[in-house]
Amino acid sequence: MNIEIEELAKEFGTTRALHPVSLSIPSGALVALLGPSGSGKTTLLRILGGLEFPTSGRVLFGGQDATGLSVQERRAGFVFQSYALFKHMTVFENIAYGLRARKRRERPAEAEVGRRVNKLLDLIQLPDIGTRYPNQLSGGQRQRVALARALAIEPRMLLLDEPFGALDAKVRKELRQGLREIHDRTGLTTVFVTHDQEEAMELADLVVVMSMGRIEQVGKPDEIRAKPATDFVRDFTAA
């Protein structure tokens, strides 16, 4: 599903987190929102997910206005920075949460929930951890469980906030590959936030460079490297 962002702005009190920005994300793309902290990239992601509401502007999902849709109605799979796994639930219960939270007539039977959770555990290549609790997992495992939990709701898009931020360099590289594979298999439009230019360039089809609440440049990784649009982009991507 393609995402259109039209003149979206966000103010927190008197501070402008996002100047009016516009962006067009083609269906099935893997997009990186790249920028330093305070660049507005997380605000933009949270607006897409329905966790914040814009001061002005519109968001369209698949051509339809989604600006006023509640977070539940968005059906966006969201992976949080520190994963936000439910500590008091097992991995199985975490992944099943979204299915069990559905309205009665849309809710799959328990057997079907089990089948889907196990399928997702296979997808993240951790088939045997269903009975464990989140604090019994490594950082990389937690990230993949968070991904599975987000995918369980059959989301219309996947949104990830610094998905590799809390991991060490080696695991980070492996999981980058993992995210790429999951993206290619599901075909979901995927947007992730990162401050790591190498990560953005290596993983994304489309990189959106942001600074001070503005979009500086949008392009394929090699385009941005070859022709940085502003001094900021050149400095930031050279780092």
Add this chain to the structure above:
Amino acid sequence: MSDIVLSRPVPVTTEPPLIRSLLIGLALTFVALFLFAPLVTVFVEALKQGWAGALDALRMPDAQAAIRMTLTIAAIAVPINAIFGIAAAWAITKFDFRGKAFLITLIDLPFAVSPVVAGLMLVLLFGANSTLGGWLIANDMPIVFAFPGIIMATLFVTFPFVARELIPVMIEQGRAEEEAALTLGASGWRTFFTVTLPNIRWALLYGVLLCNARAMGEFGAVAVVSGKIRGETATMPTMVEMFYNEYLAVAAFTLAAVLAMLALLTLLLKSLLEWRHADLLAATRRH
């Protein structure tokens, strides 16, 4: 450097034995003197005329009425304040709004105000001398010197316990898990019952136990508002005082012992729950 010679390595993380035993001794003396001795005294005094004397005291209608009164107050005030406390902590920690700092101060007010003053405020507001109080009495709904006043005084005095216990825990946990539940399609209520409540249940339990202890033990505010009418509005703490002033020492201490046992029972309950759920507690603790 080489001229510094240590005869014996002194670990930096520990104190010399003398200081250590002094500190431990001081702490133990304090605990024995101020916590343990008074508790023992209550039971010793209660049993001065043997079990028969204590049981006789408990058979007095006034004592029984006071026990019933105190248990009823706790049964009503504690659930109400648990719900209010959760609501206040939830609002303060999960949302941003104007006047938040003011609300936090307001929650602490009952701690800052003397209970006697709190009781007096209720008397002035709802007593026979106020317009509102006069109207309430005329319409057969007296608040002061009656059951509703006692409940109101107890609610006021015990309000901060649950909220105060929950706020730091909920701040520390942040909003991410709730947000995750919402993105997974859960409604606000479902999020609260399946994510928030399980995360705060231990803090909630402590808050409720503290609230309960204070609700049963409150003296000042209740003494002013209730009028201490025997068999009608007297609670256990106020009845203890009345017995004591009438030189009914055994009755006073027996009732005091029952009150102390109720408190010990809640502590025992807490320990029991912690012990039974120890593994779950360890598994779900924050890393």
